[in-house]
Amino acid sequence: MEANTYDAIVVGSGISGGWAAKELCEKGLKVLMLERGGPYEHIKDYKSALREPWDLPHRGRTTIEQKQKYPVIHRGWAASEAVMDGWVNEEDCPYTELKPFTWWRSYRMGGRSTLWGRQSYRFSPMDFEANARDGIAVPWPIGYHDVAPWYDHVEKFAGISGSIENIAHLPDGQFLPPMELNCVEKDVAKRIKQEYGDKRHLIIGRTANLTALIPGRSKCQFRNRCWEGCPFGGYFSTQSSTLPAAMKTGNLTVRPYSLVRQVLYDKDTKKATGVEVLDTETNQTYEFKSKVVFLCASSLNSTWVLFNSATDIWPEGLGSSSGELGHNVMDHHYNLGASGMVEGYEDSYIFGKRANGFYIPRFVNIGSDKRDYLRGFGYQGSASREGWSRDIAELSIGGDFKDALTEPGQWTIGATAFGEILPYHENKISLDKDRKDKWGLPVLAMDAELKENELKMRKDMLAEVKAMLSIAGVKNIKTWDGGHAMGHGIHEMGTARMGLDPKTSVLNKWNQVWDCLNVYVTDGACMTSSGCQNPSLTYMALTARAVDHAVNELKKNNS
Amino acid sequence: MIALLTGGAVIGGNAFLTGCSSSEERNLKARLKLTPQQVAFLDEVAETILPTTQKSPGAKAAKVGSFMTIMVNDCYEAPDQQIFLDGMDKLDAACKKMHDVGFMEATAEQRLVLLTAIDKEIKGHMLQKGQSPNHYYTMFKQLTLLGYFSSEIGYKQALRYNQAPGRYEGDVPYKKGDRAWA
Numbered sequence: 257m258e259a260n261t262y263d264a265i266v267v268g269s270g271i272s273g274g275w276a277a278k279e280l281c282e283k284g285l286k287v288l289m290l291e292r293g294g295p296y297e298h299i300k301d302y303k304s305a306l307r308e309p310w311d312l313p314h315r316g317r318t319t320i321e322q323k324q325k326y327p328v329i330h331r332g333w334a335a336s337e338a339v340m341d342g343w344v345n346e347e348d349c350p351y352t353e354l355k356p357f358t359w360w361r362s363y364r365m366g367g368r369s370t371l372w373g374r375q376s377y378r379f380s381p382m383d384f385e386a387n388a389r390d391g392i393a394v395p396w397p398i399g400y401h402d403v404a405p406w407y408d409h410v411e412k413f414a415g416i417s418g419s420i421e422n423i424a425h426l427p428d429g430q431f432l433p434p435m436e437l438n439c440v441e442k443d444v445a446k447r448i449k450q451e452y453g454d455k456r457h458l459i460i461g462r463t464a465n466l467t468a469l470i471p472g473r474s475k476c477q478f479r480n481r482c483w484e485g486c487p488f489g490g491y492f493s494t495q496s497s498t499l500p501a502a503m504k505t506g507n508l509t510v511r512p513y514s515l516v517r518q519v520l521y522d523k524d525t526k527k528a529t530g531v532e533v534l535d536t537e538t539n540q541t542y543e544f545k546s547k548v549v550f551l552c553a554s555s556l557n558s559t560w561v562l563f564n565s566a567t568d569i570w571p572e573g574l575g576s577s578s579g580e581l582g583h584n585v586m587d588h589h590y591n592l593g594a595s596g597m598v599e600g601y602e603d604s605y606i607f608g609k610r611a612n613g614f615y616i617p618r619f620v621n622i623g624s625d626k627r628d629y630l631r632g633f634g635y636q637g638s639a640s641r642e643g644w645s646r647d648i649a650e651l652s653i654g655g656d657f658k659d660a661l662t663e664p665g666q667w668t669i670g671a672t673a674f675g676e677i678l679p680y681h682e683n684k685i686s687l688d689k690d691r692k693d694k695w696g697l698p699v700l701a702m703d704a705e706l707k708e709n710e711l712k713m714r715k716d717m718l719a720e721v722k723a724m725l726s727i728a729g730v731k732n733i734k735t736w737d738g739g740h741a742m743g744h745g746i747h748e749m750g751t752a753r754m755g756l757d758p759k760t761s762v763l764n765k766w767n768q769v770w771d772c773l774n775v776y777v778t779d780g781a782c783m784t785s786s787g788c789q790n791p792s793l794t795y796m797a798l799t800a801r802a803v804d805h806a807v808n809e810l811k812k813n814n815s
Numbered sequence: 816m817i818a819l820l821t822g823g824a825v826i827g828g829n830a831f832l833t834g835c836s837s838s839e840e841r842n843l844k845a846r847l848k849l850t851p852q853q854v855a856f857l858d859e860v861a862e863t864i865l866p867t868t869q870k871s872p873g874a875k876a877a878k879v880g881s882f883m884t885i886m887v888n889d890c891y892e893a894p895d896q897q898i899f900l901d902g903m904d905k906l907d908a909a910c911k912k913m914h915d916v917g918f919m920e921a922t923a924e925q926r927l928v929l930l931t932a933i934d935k936e937i938k939g940h941m942l943q944k945g946q947s948p949n950h951y952y953t954m955f956k957q958l959t960l961l962g963y964f965s966s967e968i969g970y971k972q973a974l975r976y977n978q979a980p981g982r983y984e985g986d987v988p989y990k991k992g993d994r995a996w997a
Contacts (some may be wrong), residue, residue: 317890607980607987653864662966
């Protein structure tokens with residue numbers, strides 16, 4: 257094989273890129289994986305993960321310097337001393353907010369796969385049928401039955417713990433043993449069942465933490481320090497899972513510091529020939545050739561690459577012929593919820609730190625339930641006993657105060673909602689050609705917001721959680737709504753949607769760019785609607801499915 | 816979390832512009848290099864808030880004074896740094912006013928009476944403070960609680976700590992007096 261020539265190029269090393277690389281390598285292709293950030297080696301580079309919490313000089317808090325350097329990350333809860341190195345350097349990589357947009361980025365090996373929340377839920381037939389049924393945007397070109405075997409495939413490898421529930425709109429999967437609801441959560445689940453029958457469920461979260469052994473990895477140790485990187489490989493990440501599998505084949509080459517500037521497009525064959533890479537350390541550019549390109553650079557960055565590709569043919573970029581490239585940005589709107597106090601259970605406590613909570617799957621707009629908005633939402637939460645940061649009645653300082661704080665307090669329970677955002681053509685990203693990043697490349701401009709459907713839904717999200725907690729006997733319930741800027745749900749998706757018609761979609765039903773069939777986009781960019789479930793598992797399944805298609809196509813062409 | 820306890824936002828939580836001239840900045844930087852005496856003063860303040868008891872060592876043993884110094888230097892905005900530094904003198908003056916002796920010379924009992932009185936006064940202040948400046952005592956208390964419970968002594972002696980529990984159980988028996996998990 258010629259130097260710089262591979263069978264396949266994978267752009268990005270996060271959850272989707274890792275899966276693309278593993279599947280392509282295991283099917284015998286020589287693969288180049290390009291990561292724009294630096295190395296982040298499994299175990300060795302998890303610097304804080306085995307340190308004791310008290311060894312952090314600021315005990316988890318960030319410094320003024322970090323606040324200035326990472327303003328976007330400081331908008332949410334992710335600014336934490338142990339993981340600050342994981343977030344993108346915002347000075348080097350700015351973006352433009354025509355409307356508020358909170359973009360959580362990690363530019364290093366593994367992308368956000370080491371930092372992710374690990375909640376893993378299948379989309380259901382209802383979700384894939386939603387757009388067609390409601391006459392919203394365009395229909396999905398695939399149904400649940402197309403993806404189901406690939407959900408099986410990725411769940412078995414990634415290791416998803418969860419309980420079998422037989423809920424039609426939250427399909428069961430190939431689960432490892434479920435984690436345990438605690439005594440208060442079990443009681444709340446029971447009371448919800450008594451009140452709502454089979455219409456509502458409070459179940460244990462489905463999470464990509466190992467509750468049983470998978471070869472080469474260890475079980476979750478219940479430290480709840482996942483995002484520092486797990487020295488046990490106790491949860492799914494590129495580093496713990498897909499990368500070692502891909503490396504084992506001998507077919508993978510990984511190149512860090514490789515920012516893909518564009519897909520190289522040959523107008524005669526109407527195919528991509530490879531990619532152009534800017535080395536972010538040396539500023540040199542390189543060309544790498546391949547038969548097929550997988551864009552897995554994260555939802556918005558995959559579209560950024562397309563914006564910058566084949567502009568001599570399509571000024572708005574490769575895949576823009578439909579006029580939909582960059583449009584239909586979605587996310588899950590959240591940043592609201594409720595919490596309250598639980599009486600009793602003073603004789604009960606927990607052991608271990610569960611990196612998981614409960615899940616209340618969607619129950620609105622299902623069956624005979626009809627609301628004044630479309631789609632729905634789910635809740636994630638947990639019950640726990642209060643810790644040392646609580647107020648102690650009648651005590652302010654001193655020995656009794658201290659000793660009281662060393663004991664657990666009352667039980668509390670809280671939940672936050674994650675709601676579906678509809679795909680609106682006018683919610684879009686584009687290139688801000690007047691603003692450049694550290695390497696002189698145009699940055700993204702975000703122009704997206706919640707609309708009436710989401711705002712109506714938010715009211716209901718608060719009303720329903722309050723109602724359920726009340727029914728469960730929770731006292732002193734407080735609801736909160738911090739407002740939602742797009743992107744803040746860290747489930748940003750869309751901008752290169754799949755569809756049945758090249759005139760109205762960017763990708764076909766195999767995640768191929770309609771305008772250039774040997775380019776596949778399999779990360780969140782491809783989504784046609786957002787559901788309200790955490791989406792990463794779906795990206796894994798769609799990626800594995802697309803690789804299978806790509807390899808079959810290559811075989812056909814070769815024979 | 817700590818915000819709840821002290822009735823206001825966690826100090827250092829928000830960045831805002833400051834109008835310091837460079838000479839003021841230099842002056843502030845110099846003052847932020849706390850002397851061993853000042854660290855000892857902070858240790859005693861912290862020890863008054865969370866003293867050694869039969870159950871566990873106190874804030875002084877957990878070196879909370881040094882922790883406060885690091886936090887004020889690295890995590891506080893300039894106006895809060897100023898308030899913190901001035902606060903040590905103010906507290907000392909308040910002690911002289913109440914007990915006719917400086918804080919370091921006061922007995923543990925006198926210190927407790929003083930800080931209990933200030934704590935009571937501050938709870939009202941923080942609840943309705945709005946945009947008005949933070950109070951030095953709120954800083955001392957927040958940093959004492961954080962510094963103590965996040966220290967090795969806090970994790971292992973005040974609370975219970977298990978680095979790798981290996982499992983989760985959602986209903987284990989608890990009896991009054993058992994320590995909380997860190």
